[in-house]
Amino acid sequence: MKKNIGAVPALYPSPLMVVGAMVDGKPTWTLAAHAGTMAHSHLMVSLAQAHYINRGVRETGRLSVNVVDTGWLKEADRMGTVSGSKVDKSGAFEWTMGENGAPLIDEAKVSIECEVDGNYELEHFDHFVCRILATYADGAVLNEKGKIDYHAFKPVLFEFPTYEYFVTGEKAGDCGRMNAE
Numbered sequence: 001m002k003k004n005i006g007a008v009p010a011l012y013p014s015p016l017m018v019v020g021a022m023v024d025g026k027p028t029w030t031l032a033a034h035a036g037t038m039a040h041s042h043l044m045v046s047l048a049q050a051h052y053i054n055r056g057v058r059e060t061g062r063l064s065v066n067v068v069d070t071g072w073l074k075e076a077d078r079m080g081t082v083s084g085s086k087v088d089k090s091g092a093f094e095w096t097m098g099e100n101g102a103p104l105i106d107e108a109k110v111s112i113e114c115e116v117d118g119n120y121e122l123e124h125f126d127h128f129v130c131r132i133l134a135t136y137a138d139g140a141v142l143n144e145k146g147k148i149d150y151h152a153f154k155p156v157l158f159e160f161p162t163y164e165y166f167v168t169g170e171k172a173g174d175c176g177r178m179n180a181e
Contacts, residue, residue, distance in 0.1 A: 031080030
């Protein structure tokens with residue numbers, strides 16, 4: 001029998017990412033795990049309103065979502081422990097300006113450049129609704145069809161109740177073909 005554990009968000013683990021935006025002409029970064037696909041064309045990125053980076057997202061209307069893997073997890077984790085209002089995080093990563101004006105982390109094997117279409121404010125969070133403008137992927141994580149190969153790219157996942165990181169694991173089945181006879 002299931003036990004009611006309260007009104008908790010139990011959709012973890014979720015992909016870990018470092019969000020990037022420009023503030024006063026310099027990149028800044030924050031660690032995030034509250035994001036998701038809204039449609040094939042849009043993402044939602046949820047950031048506490050107190051974050052320094054939110055100002056840049058609001059002012060420029062651009063942000064990047066840099067998906068974390070174990071190769072730079074330690075550096076990514078630091079972006080969640082220091083505030084851009086107190087520490088200049090512009091030199092935390094080697095970065096490149098995306099084609100649409102959002103800073104992209106060079107070490108990230110997958111980066112998504114977005115334009116903010118709207119902001120849904122709820123419970124001291126900005127929930128930025130973002131149109132995907134471009135997705136950049138390292139050739140090492142692409143398959144022969146030019147798609148991201150999650151057997152090669154293993155993003156880090158964040159688990160909220162315990163604050164632990166995990167890596168994507170083994171294949172569990174083939175979508176839409178598990179009941180085929």
